[in-house]
Amino acid sequence: MADFQTQIEESLIDQNRPSEVENQIVFDQTLQRLDTFLFIFCFHQATVLSFLLSWTAFLLVCIVLPVLAFKFSPCLDCSTYQIGRFELYVLISQASLAFVSLICVSHNLRKYGLRKFLFVDRYHGHMSRFHQEYVKKIKGFFCVFLRVMLPCFLLKAAREIIRLVYVQHDSWWQSVVILIASIVSWIYLTTIFLSACILFNLVCNLQVIHFEDYGNLLQRDLDALILLEEHMRLRHHLSKISHRFRIYILLAFLVVTATQFGTLFQTTGYREIVTIINGGDFVVSSIVEVVGIIICLHAATKISHRAQGIASVASRWHALVTCNSTDTSQTRFTNSAGNLDADPATSLFVNYSESDLESLDNATLPTYTRLASNMSPYHRRQALVTYLQTNPGGLTLFGWIVDRALVNTIFFIEMSLVLFVLGKTIVFTSK
Template sequence: MADEKAALLNSAKNRAFARSVSHAQDELQGFRTWLKWLCVDQSNPWTTALSWFVFVGFAIVVPALSHFVLACADCDSLHSRPYDAVAQLSLSGIAALSFVCLSGFVRKYGLRRFLFFDKLCDESETVRKGYTKQFNRSMKLLFIFVLPCFAAESAYKIWWYSSGGTRIPFLGNVIVSNTVACILELCSWFYRTVVFFLVCVLFRLICYLQILRLQDFAQVFQVDSDVESVLREHLRIRRHLRIISHRYRSFILLALIFITASQFASLLMTTRSSDVNIYHSGELAVCSLSLLAGLLILLRSATRITHKAQAVTCLAAKWHVCATIDSFDTAETETPVARVSDEQIFTGSSDGSSDLDDVGDEEDELDNSKFLPAYAFSTISFQKRQALVTYFENNRAGITIYGFMLDRTSLHTIFGIELSLVLWLLGKTIGIS
């Protein structure tokens, strides 16, 4: 009977693992198709060579030709581009960083392992469904960020070329030359922005998986779980968070430094010029907004998962307190009438049912003010619960950059600096103050 049960368990485990093994019709099929269309797929030598060729063309050659060849030296005041160099360098630099990091991730770990699909066989069905759903909408989220910026950039480029910004008939005809140059510039801008936002959205997707796991992990405090199983699961989550931090720490740090330097350079150039308006610096404003949006995706995703991971400490402490209160209540038998009345007042005021309308959706499984049911804690000793809470207090998990925790305090500081820079830049370029 035991052998038969073990065989059934092994069979179920093998079936669960089979859904995470890569094959032609797996969950990544549609995503790989998008990568091929975006020319960033590196699944074989041919697509790798094509992706590097497109990268060199759209991220280096086209911006260089646009700046040095298509620049209009004798244009009027509306069509001069004094800030084109900093805009092109900012986009090309962040695109190069994103492309190199994405290529390294895929080459070193593989797409399935990089996105943690090989670990889904160890997760619950709730985590699998939630992660798959979020994965399927990741490309939609990518274009939600890219398309508005691309529309603004397209409007600016079309106006610049159609109103006589350049008159270099390198194809023998001014209209055809301007049309081809405008399309190439827009394709270059779209490609560089998509590569940057793709890495940011993939980081957000990976962090979302860990949030689902933490929310699923929070359920162990609602049932009769032993301390060892809780500790093992938390150690597994912390190990995955360290893996994510190690993989992305260089990209996040370099992106933060590069974008901040780009904002400072933009501000330096705009403050030194006395003639700054939307015609001269509209492209610079769109570039700055795009870079800042991608940076906020990275920081918000890291901060959110750090907050969820640290909320486990509060949940464990509340679990320990509720279990301790219940153990004392069951041990005391004196003055039962007074104790029951106290329990009714205590439960009614702490349950939070009267405040549910005020709370709304601001509380979740990891961060709420509700008491935990105490019926499941009779089998766990006080010493074990205290040891677990002490472990959580001294082993806070989260996304780190070379030991520096990305929490809400760091997010507020970075966001304040970057927002001040971009608002100052927008005030100098398009008149927002």
């Protein structure tokens, strides 16, 4: 009978194997498309040649091209519209954000590779049953990019066309060349910044898959030790994500904040009329910058609250299992566990620096069999719930958990700074 059941299980595995192979092929193709996209926009700098080509393309397209277009733009009414002063400031702000995005993301890709960077390789939760979810999230990367990029591109193109109509140059072909150069440069700069923001969003969304799977594990009434080890693995991955992206998020936020307040000073301190001709780039760049930061903060708060919500799910699971349990021994507390020596491996998943986390990439999880064997199922579940409640986890920036409370704090600080700038630049005088 046992041999017959074994044959049935093997036949079912053989039937599912073609679908798993197909999912693997689709996943590899989708990942290759993402890798090609990042290669085109110079995020891959694994070799010396690719490093030189990447930064050469960045300097030529993002710096030299718009500067030349600005220099060889002897328009007739530039003094009237103050276009040069505003466009130069917008170029500096866009180039700063693109530089920060390119250097941070390319460093992580060069150091870890795309699979480890996304945590989809065999060492970080890669399983065949997650292939379809991975493919959906990676395709969502391109969908979000198009939804954000397309409206901004149309707005930028409309502004450049209006500028071309109202601000006459020496010849029409020179106007067309300047138009094309400015749009190409803007597309490249904006793509680099938005790609970095949406890539961070993708990394967080891929981890959401594993947190949702962890909630399903709680419904299967597994042993508390297995659930504890899996949660420690998830927290370990969140710590790595926090260490890899904290510099980028912090620098991007500071640059965006500085450029936005610089924009307020430029527009409110300008004594003439600000129109779409001279101030249209402010609108486009502000939309791109704010949307990029919102994408980053939304991804960080989403994964943080998903990690913090695990404690409530585990508490409900513990209550249901306890109420349905008929084991009378679980109400008796045992002190035998308190006399056990601490397992030296229990210090594995504490807060480490990035270098420490790298050394633990291939480390095995600690085993607590000796400790768990001396505890009743009830106390194991209670210990797990207590651990989850006291260690909520989440994505952190130098110790600060990025959640709704931090976002509210950031909002009120930014609002205070905006009112301060407006108070310094806008003055109403009574006659």
